[in-house]
Amino acid sequence: MHLRDGPESYSTVAQRYAHLVDKGEISDDPAQRPVVAALDQLIDDIRAKRLQRKSSALGWLFAKNRAAQEKVAGLYVHGGVGRGKTMLMDMFFDTVPVRRKRRVHFNAFMADAQDRIQKHRQARKEGTVREDDPIPPVARALADEAWVLCFDEFTVTDIADAMILSRLFSALFENGVVLVATSNVAPEDLYRDGLNRQLFLPFVALLKRHTQVMTLDSPTDYRMEKLNRMPVYLTPLSAETDRRMDEAWAAVTHGKLAAPDTVTVKGRQVAVPLSAGRSARFGFADLCDAPLAARDYLAIAEKYDTIFIDHVPVMDQTRRNAAKRFILLVDTLYDRHMRVVISAAAAPDQLYAGAPGVTEAFEFDRTASRLIEMQSAEWLDDWSKSHLTQGQDGSSKTAISNL
Secondary structure: OOOOOOHHHOOOHHHHHHHHHHHOOOOOOOOOHHHHHHHHHHHHHHHHHHHHHHOOHHHHHHHHHHHHHOOOOEEEEEOOOOOOHHHHHHHHHHHOOOOOEEEEEHHHHHHHHHHHHHHHHHHHHHOOOOOOOOHHHHHHHHHHHOOEEEEEOOOOOOHHHHHHHHHHHHHHHHOOOEEEEEEOOOHHHOOOOOOOHHHOHHHHHHHHHHEEEEEOOOOOOHHHHHHHHOOOEEOOOOHHHHHHHHHHHHHHOOOOOOEEEEEEEOOEEEEEEEEEOOEEEEEHHHHHHOOOOHHHHHHHHHHOOEEEEEEEOOEOHHHHHHHHHHHHHHHHHHHOOOEEEEEEOOOHHHOEOOOOOOHHHHHHHHHHHHHHHOOOHHHHHHHHHHHHHOOOOOOOOOOHHHO
């Protein structure tokens, strides 16, 4: 969720949590309370460590020696999606009194680490650095930049990452790094069924030694509640509508990296301007002004569960081809029972302004009816239920895990 009040007036996570409860922005969830307390205890531990470092010059030397032996244990919070893990970690990150801190998606962090390791190896070949092993200097550099690391959506899928995690994080922890992470899975379930997983297992033991592992198992899926309250058809077109579309996209794709993608259709590449997980975002022109056909829309519907379409205009005979494609697109998404979020220049029954007797006008009556149905609570509830039990690839998954 978006935390609208500023964090600067709160010295604890509990204070900010209570304030948001009082404002009615969040519910007071008993399942979240232990995590709130653990985050505040961690903040106290971090404050104590900072005080050790900032004591007198001679005291600082002794404190530094103690800190090397008495490292601060971080926190690893796992549980189902939509239970508030990210919200609580954001509160911690805003509140913890540390300048050198970093909140980053785990995959982005590992991509950065891998790039640094490669650069060190290249520098070693060129003779500009002396250390053969790139892990210690990379860990030192990362720790110098941020000694409190916050990872959202901690997951391990890449074998290259899996093979270096134990050594990299051993070095990070030796440099005093404190880790706070959220994940959908317990540490022992990370990289499950991954290639050469036995080489990854030392990292699991390391993670458990250097973090307190907690389960956040609230019965309420707050993300789904929020999404169910969001409109899926926004009109008229305006800066405010664009902002609300961006807000809906952020909620749907929460915690996932968004990037351009492609869908392959009979050897051709159909561009996807933005995708994250099982969600994709297009402009109207991308889907309806481009020379796409039924099989292209079917391929998109097979790859994604949720489609965003920005800036649908009012159409008439001057945009006949685009109107035909839009009709075909809506038919495809309707038949596949997709969730669709649209910003449009007019209500569904006013999107076609052509002559009333032409074929497109008759076909658009069906399109408007379907767009209205796809906004209904029944439609969205059916979508949620279908994705709660069965993913389109045939695997069992939760609704939110596809977002």
